Amino acid sequence: MPTKSNNTGGRGGARAGAGRKKSAVKEKSENGNPGGRPLEVLDIPEMEGVEMPKPHDFLSAEQRDGSELQAADIYRETWEWLKRIGCSQKVSSQLLERYAMASARWIQCEEMTSKLGFLSKHPTTQKPIPSPFINIGINYMNQAVRLWNEIFQIVKENCNTEYSDEAPQNDVMERLLRARKGN
Template identity: 55%
Template sequence: MAKDGTNRGGARIGSGQKKKALIDKIAQGNPGKRKLEIIDFQNTADLKGQEMPKPRAMLSAVQKDGKTLVASEIYEITWKWLEERGCAHLVLPQLLERYAMSAARWIQCEEAVTEFGFLAKHPTTGNAIQSPYVAMSQNFMSQTNRLWMEIYQIVKENCATEYSGLNPQDDVMERLLSARRGK
């Protein structure tokens, strides 16, 4: 309790000991003695998953410039990636939608920076200022990375083997780079 008599403070979100990956728990002999759900990456061809939830219409809405938003494609690619690893049922569709929308907006801002440049004119003084698309792009990139790490943490915590290889985050970067080349 604070000096003024109000109840504030306490544990902060994200504070405390971070969760260990499943592979680390297995290597240490399951110190908590709880039942561990093990997902094996080698036999993913035999798994039968659930149908992919349809992405909302807003993820493929036509934008003001006439282009279609690519968020539904990012959503589908990410969901398929999760399904191949047997983790699609562990990730909420809303989390995937937020990730896909954030990644699509990041790509959209980067395309605007490519088209209009890094500088803009100040509305009152006329001096050169940083383009607002640069700051928006940085914010969306940060948000996209946070959401991806949240998704990847779910995969990491529920995987019995070490995973390395391509992931949908790499595909988003490839899409961004190909958009700059005009493809």
């Protein structure tokens, strides 16, 4: 019986999102379209006066400690930024909701770490262990970064104007710093 040289069990292949990212259409046109292939521009008509899709209620749900989840605010700020640069119609509201929720949960975990400290007690041995909020927060932060990169890639590929102004991703970091100060 032949054996496989790799130990993947037949599940090989490229990872999703792996490889070189597409260049922005604007960059290609400014550089004289170096590849020579026709530029692929999405033909999505911009609609004037489009209102922001209403964020779902779970993005601002009351939390167990009585506070309100900040995801709806992050959703709103991100959508406003997308609208300002002319890309609000190109990013799905579901992607925005996932990004807003992951960012809000990351902020929540960082607040809990600040409030309770870096150590916890083990439930059975009562010995000190690292706070579980640290790893949970890292997971949410990684998820938020992946989702933000997905949003920004859509902006980069489709935006025909400059998008270097203040990005909402910067505001998420500002929220975190304000939370640590107690503001």
